[in-house]
Amino acid sequence: MNNEELSLNEMLKIRREKLAKLQEMGKDPFKIEKYDLTHHSIDIKDNFEELEGKEVSIAGRIMSKRVQGKASFIDVQDQEGRIQVYVRKDRIGEEDYELFVTYDIGDIVGVKGEVFKTKRGEISVKANEVILLSKSLQILPEKFHGLKDPDLRYRQRYVDLIVNPEVKKAFLIRNKAIKAIKEYLDDRGFLEVDTPILNTIAGGAAARPFITHHNTLDIDMYLRIANELYLKRLIVGGFEKVYEMGRMFRNEGMSIKHNPEYTAIELYQAYADYEDMMRITENIVAYAAEKALGTTKINYQGTEIDLTPPWNRMTMEEAVKKYAGVDFSEIKTDEEAIEIAKQKGIEIKPEMTRGQVINDLFEEYAEKHLIQPTFITHHPVEVSPLAKRNPENPAITNRFEAFVNTWEIANAFSELNDPIDQRQRFMDQLRQRELGDDEAHMLDEDFLNALEVGLPPTGGLGIGIDRLMMLLTNSSSIRDVILFPTMKPITEQKQD
Incomplete structure (x- = not known):
């Protein structure tokens, strides 16, 4: 000693x-x-x-x-x-x-x-x-040179809050921004609701779920990866504007942008489309920034970012053409697309399609350039199993993702309300699961039944709250905006 x-x-x-x-x-x-x-x-x-x-x-x-x-x-x-x-x-x-x-x-x-x-x-x-x-x-740690070790800070957040005032400030900003988001929606007639966290089917997103077991029913259950399908059921039931903010759970990797449990908000509006969702997205983010910081212009890690609406707009194919140098208006078949993917160093997956190649090229070549707020629209149907097809081009969907600082912070679309088309897309997802993609959607018969009862034309939106809070608080890690982030347990050392 x-x-x-x-x-x-x-x-x-x-x-x-x-x-x-x-x-x-x-x-x-x-x-x-x-x-x-x-x-x-x-x-x-x-x-x-x-x-x-x-x-x-x-x-x-x-x-x-x-x-x-x-x-x-x-x-x-x-x-x-x-x-x-x-x-x-x-x-x-x-x-x-x-x-x-x-x-x-x-x-x-x-x-x-x-x-x-x-x-x-x-x-x-x-x-x-x-x-x-x-x-x-x-x-208190400041007695011995302060609490600076990030791992210890996250494990002992209670001490971190005492000795590092800027940490408490970040969470106060988070609180103001979340209040502002809810205020924005409440003032526009949206109803806040609660939906199940324990699900018998993991649906609403392409992600690997956490699995638990219900002893009384003797069945496996899943912590929700998204609340989308339940919120759409409420629109079927007659509510016209609903939202829910809460924890989602994804059994995936951890990084400065990923935590296994995280906060997201999803909202749905009947008789609206993805264009309406774009306006809500840019306005709600700007409103939250204004309420929490007093400005819509932020500095993130030395980069000036202007959140003021309207935001830039670009289709996914336009982004691939601009940043990957590939014009998909001239590439019509899966085989041609796969050859391009090989040339560009994209991993070739079983039964890969033209749409999947477009998405992979976008992720590899375009995302890193999207610093200022940008809507990427019209994703391929193969990577958008819950989005409505574009009437003029059925190979793409009326969907967008919002990017800021190269991060996806929101995902939205005109919701697919055709139960026949939805069933076919679920079946396509099942084939992907059989080929080894454990993030592909499961078949949800009750949700299909709800669509058969009748879902009106609907716009839906999901925003990743933690990533947005990273931007508003100038935090370099998602763990800096989650009070108690997931941490690997400390292995107790055996005493000699």
Whole structure:
């Protein structure tokens, strides 16, 4: 054991001894159930002229401490920020002051006192009373050079929030943006609903699901990969505008842009199409940015991005022609497309089609150029099993994906409401599953039955909330905008 570990262990031991002594004295902080607050730090700073000389009651965590004989200063951090507290022996009493000087950084205290400004001009609270509300038995990381290790930050988010103020700021921005998104939809007559998270069929997206087991029914079930098919059932049932924001689960890889569980919103509007969904997408993102940040122009990792509508528009074939140099208006057959794919270094899959080659070329060559907000429209039907075909060209669909900073942040289309066409596309997906594609759609007979009952012309939209929040908070990893991201368990080392 090195000297630093020895020192740390000794400090932890001392904290426990302090707690034991307080308990012996009948001053166990853990027996205190509540503390009445009148103000937060920001309230006092923003309203100093009104509050100067008046008594306030605050509470929070001691973040710094400077003992100077009969007088001391501490910085108390609450949800809104920090404020300095001036503590004098002759104001709080000798016995209480002797206890106070034993308090540690990290302890949670309640303070009653008068608002004043120091000679240096710092707005502070002159304590009349300092009560220990909770004893911290650990050492805050900033005592040892701060909490900088990203892995440890995500595992101990509760500590990360204490010692890294910018982290808390990111989640407050997230909260404002999510409220704004819901406000935008609520104000336009959309109804917020809840749909099942446990499904007997994993549908609504091309993704690998998490599988669990229901003991009573003795059946495997799936955590939802999307809520699309249930929301469309509600449109069949007569609701005309619905949305749901919540967790989705995909049993896939993890990266700076992917977490196995993530937040998404899907919305559906009867008698609307993908063009309407484009307008909603650009307006809802701009509205969220304006509400959360006060602007629609953001700086992401040094790149200026303008979220102001209207956004750029480009078909997928136009993007492939521009960035991959392949003009698919001159390529009509699957065989010709596969030869192009080989030349361009695209992986050849069993029964590959012209439409799949277009999509793969787009992903390989075009996505990385889509920095400013751009709608990519008219995806091939083979990669859009739930989208309505374009009336003038049945090989493509009336679908779009929205890209910002090269990321797909939204996916939408005019919903396929032809049950015969939908059944055929599900059957095509089943063949893909048989060929080894475990992300292909399953056959959902009840959803087909719902379409046979009758789905009106409908526009649908899904937005990846976490990626959008990465942009709005200038975060380099999706883990920075998820309070408790999925982490690999720490393997306990065997003791010798």
